Amino acid sequence: MIGQPNLDEDIINFASDNTSGVDLEIFSVVEQAAKSSAMPYGDDVFTSKLQTITNEIFEKRVSIFPVATGSAANALALSVVCPPYGSVYCHKESHLEEDECAAPEFYIGGGKLSLLSGEKAKFSAEILRAKLEVKSPAPPVHHSPAAAVSITQATEIGSVYSIDEIAAISDVARYHRLSLHMDGARIANAIVSLGVTPAEATWKSGIDVLSLGATKNGVFAAEAVIFFDPDKAADFEFRRKRGGHLFSKHRFLSSQLLPYLEENKWLRLAENANLRAQQLGKGLQKLSQFSILHEVDTNMVFVKMPVSLADGFKRKNCLFYTWGQDEGYIFGRLVTSFNTTEKEVDRFLEIASQLAN
Amino acid sequence: MIGQPNLDEDIINFASDNTSGVDLEIFSVVEQAAKSSAMPYGDDVFTSKLQTITNEIFEKRVSIFPVATGSAANALALSVVCPPYGSVYCHKESHLEEDECAAPEFYIGGGKLSLLSGEKAKFSAEILRAKLEVKSPAPPVHHSPAAAVSITQATEIGSVYSIDEIAAISDVARYHRLSLHMDGARIANAIVSLGVTPAEATWKSGIDVLSLGATKNGVFAAEAVIFFDPDKAADFEFRRKRGGHLFSKHRFLSSQLLPYLEENKWLRLAENANLRAQQLGKGLQKLSQFSILHEVDTNMVFVKMPVSLADGFKRKNCLFYTWGQDEGYIFGRLVTSFNTTEKEVDRFLEIASQLAN
Amino acid sequence: MIGQPNLDEDIINFASDNTSGVDLEIFSVVEQAAKSSAMPYGDDVFTSKLQTITNEIFEKRVSIFPVATGSAANALALSVVCPPYGSVYCHKESHLEEDECAAPEFYIGGGKLSLLSGEKAKFSAEILRAKLEVKSPAPPVHHSPAAAVSITQATEIGSVYSIDEIAAISDVARYHRLSLHMDGARIANAIVSLGVTPAEATWKSGIDVLSLGATKNGVFAAEAVIFFDPDKAADFEFRRKRGGHLFSKHRFLSSQLLPYLEENKWLRLAENANLRAQQLGKGLQKLSQFSILHEVDTNMVFVKMPVSLADGFKRKNCLFYTWGQDEGYIFGRLVTSFNTTEKEVDRFLEIASQLAN
């Protein structure tokens, strides 16, 4: 990590989209919830309105279950669609595999993640099919059976599955009778990037269950699991409760998600993040000492730069994660956020330009 | 449940202490956190200050881990002190057993709660000792071995273990080499009731690990697991993460707990709740149609009343849980809160008085 | 434990029915299996014949799955009928609760055993109903939901549920939509005692899934889980495999169970054990220093005797478990077996008679 955290105004923080605070309009609804009394465990008006607006946004009756973290959303969602001896197929660079400390396996009750390769942190329908069709000479009972497939949208490197790619994966999943889960920690950024509707991005492309992210995009701590077939969600409530994820003051979660989803707020916030990443990527590309590593589809810019420049950013209070280090060069990940400003990016580019000379 | 929830000002809500909102001073610190940027996962100033103040309050170096729910705090704490084949001894009316949908067993990895009896929702050292000393003719390997003991302070009916009672239980636990956990969802109310220091109420009486409650006492959604021997907490972080309980914007939790613990705020909030319960209990006792069922040690009043009165309260927008029903009588639980006002209780008593005539 | 184990011929071993060896006719079939080659994992003639004969014995098409231990049979059976957050209702003195080191909770994935009282180690339909109908004021999601009921036949003290008692329990289970499991570690002894058919003792009385015991009754290490509705057994094979309970040389299990079930061998073996226990009980009853504690329904005799007598048996190489000790008296459990002889019992009674004088 470059730089040390503090509340200093002069810091430019591109370490992650979870370093940002909370959108002020969203916060004002949380404040209402904080200042009023309500029945616990979801029996409140914020939660009932949230159900209504979610149905509208996804153009069908769905079941939505707020939780506080992305790992909880993913692990709980998968525990519903995968038996304890089953396998979930996902990308080897997915958050599920790399960044959840075996939460999916814990909630599933001991199953497996079966890892797929593929460029840009995405796997294709073909790669999935090939792995599913590997035949073992042993009878099926010896092998943990495939139960579900999970795709990350947008991926850990900010790339996006196209609607056609998702539909093709869904076809393979359906053929093998597997549920299709989407880890949508950055689904808003992906929807904006694709220019489709939330319904098109999800169930209309074959998604059965969605982890809808919000924490990285302007709220404090709120995500939701959405089942597009409410009948499939039958025992989710028991699973959420026994995971310790049912909030007594449940309106805290709903009062974040309600304004987040209302009036396309979530998509507007994501659009800002995406635009700032575009601005950042284009600006750095102009400087010969920076190489952009992946196309900028959403709100992340991966860049290779001389180690000396990385040190320079550090001295200038510009925060971002770095790793690797290869013949004097280092890799950096810069993440923009719902409240990153054009001016901040300009200032970062100015510093970059100075350091590069 | 009597009455239906809404945001109507005229409701008097004694359904639970989790129906209240958030203390305004606490909320203003949350607001600061919401409006600033910080590094994720606890690498922020709110969290580091929280560690400092917790050490001060408990008069020793401890390890504190914020989480969002009481079930998470309890289940995670027990998973550290109980192996997956072990047993936790607790009261049969405890929250662990009755209200957590097998969360402890899930986090422990399949162990048992071994249930103890005892009046007022408390078990004694004697009852614990007797159960631990039951000898089976079978070799020990057949039986899930005792690993930990958990007491609830205050209990589910608002009663409080005295310091001597805790110390006696601790002696038995230590003799059998068991860890001693305290479910302190209402620990502040108990400390106020006992008139002791937080250190005396916990590790000085033999508690090894504490679930420190805050949600029911003025915050939004924050509890903490405190290990009084930090060495025993070695793998807690991995367990919290894989349970999906590590918040990326971790400052949301810390910014609630910090002002909660500072300047005895938590004890002052609990004191108000306790005083209002006293007022309520004494007031109802004067009315011949109400029988108070348990001594009012903290912030709960259990009362038996004619069914017709319960219906009357319902019509008057007075909310509380009821159950049972026995020859025209019904049981009610009235819970006061950090922000219950003297006036509210007066009004409730006035309504009670009118209904009783 | 009285006495030390050795292979000395002069020992009379009533410690347990698992101290006996293997019936010789059964062993000769195991020998055939040992001396031949066959495909693994149940694709062998012993296993296919076992399926056929089990259907005949139970007068319907069932699914039978051999495993090696009673704990495996119980835990696997329950894992099919109870979700990981659910509860199994059973007697507080059941083998499930007392003698399986939390195996059911492990296989279920973290659920609970909810314990019932009742005399003679049996609970009644009324006790079950009362426990299931306890109403909590909290919403159902907080409490681990009831999923299954398990009865032990014969019980840990050798008592037997009558057909009417089972049918009444089954009615309650069905009303609450719970599966009904029978731990039949000593089912053969119970069937002989009741004088009914295997079908009457099980599915005709409402049992959904049976742990069929054999180990205690003349085989080496073989039990079986039988689902009376084969559709309910769909995922049992995966669960057995991941528990490490699928034998590659599966015919080892089947070659024990096949001769065990053929030509009523199992019932004839159990009949001998029951008769010997009758003989033993009646003989001891005649001696004033022994008090028989429970009626002798199957193959166990519980007896209270002076400590000095217990010591005497020990010196005479008579083995049985003892516990308690109360004003000079001690409790003993004497278990007869498929190969206990009339002569052995006579000799034991003779020793008892000598010691008592």
Add this chain to the structure above:
Amino acid sequence: MIGQPNLDEDIINFASDNTSGVDLEIFSVVEQAAKSSAMPYGDDVFTSKLQTITNEIFEKRVSIFPVATGSAANALALSVVCPPYGSVYCHKESHLEEDECAAPEFYIGGGKLSLLSGEKAKFSAEILRAKLEVKSPAPPVHHSPAAAVSITQATEIGSVYSIDEIAAISDVARYHRLSLHMDGARIANAIVSLGVTPAEATWKSGIDVLSLGATKNGVFAAEAVIFFDPDKAADFEFRRKRGGHLFSKHRFLSSQLLPYLEENKWLRLAENANLRAQQLGKGLQKLSQFSILHEVDTNMVFVKMPVSLADGFKRKNCLFYTWGQDEGYIFGRLVTSFNTTEKEVDRFLEIASQLAN
């Protein structure tokens, strides 16, 4: 699968080493156990002698725990050395990953197998080191921590790790403070192939815990977990019991393992299997239509042949597993056994020769 199983004498069965029966000398000791009485749960002379002889064979005081299946041995062993959130590093073609239906993950309580590549179904110290040293920019708590390494000896394709290879892997494991497990389902074949002592093959090369196989090499159903540091085995007994793997007539397991290990029986049996595989491989190599795919280090021969030949073997009652199929060719796995005779192999080669013409 080529051919259908039956007890026909004329079948040549190279499907697996688990299709064979039981060595007759071993069986005669099982018979002794079957015909005698003994105390249960390991309190018998077979078990105590087994402990003694195991210490002798491995030239140190060890802890040995018999179980009935290889999956049980592996999963239980790993559950002791890996916490529920941890990872075990193993080869992607290992039995652990491919053939145990997630048993390791179940017993560990939800952890991960982290898969390594490498030729001949072996990974090298270098491959292990590289994977362990991959640095993530995220803090460690997000990633399931490495806890143990497992190697399969001999591997699933019959190849063998050299002593130097094991020692190098052990060095990496020790550097990273990981336990080193050996899945020795075919350890006897490997020891014979390496020409070393059991101690050299295991703890002297850095192995901490061994799954000692026997089932594939002349017994009915018996394996054992051996801890080379008995202190590390402290809670194994509870884990075995709650897995349902503690046999009441425990002598059944010990009476197989005792004669298996006595007087080098296990090594002599494995030697025969290895020699027969050599004979088979060399014979097939002479026939131009067969290509041997891997060097024959132990008791398996992998061979590519025309599909028409495979069909021919089927008609001639020669059983072995086949898979793939590639431009008229198919892959076959031929496994020899402790009781495969020179004559059988000759006959197979004769049939091969006839079919090939």
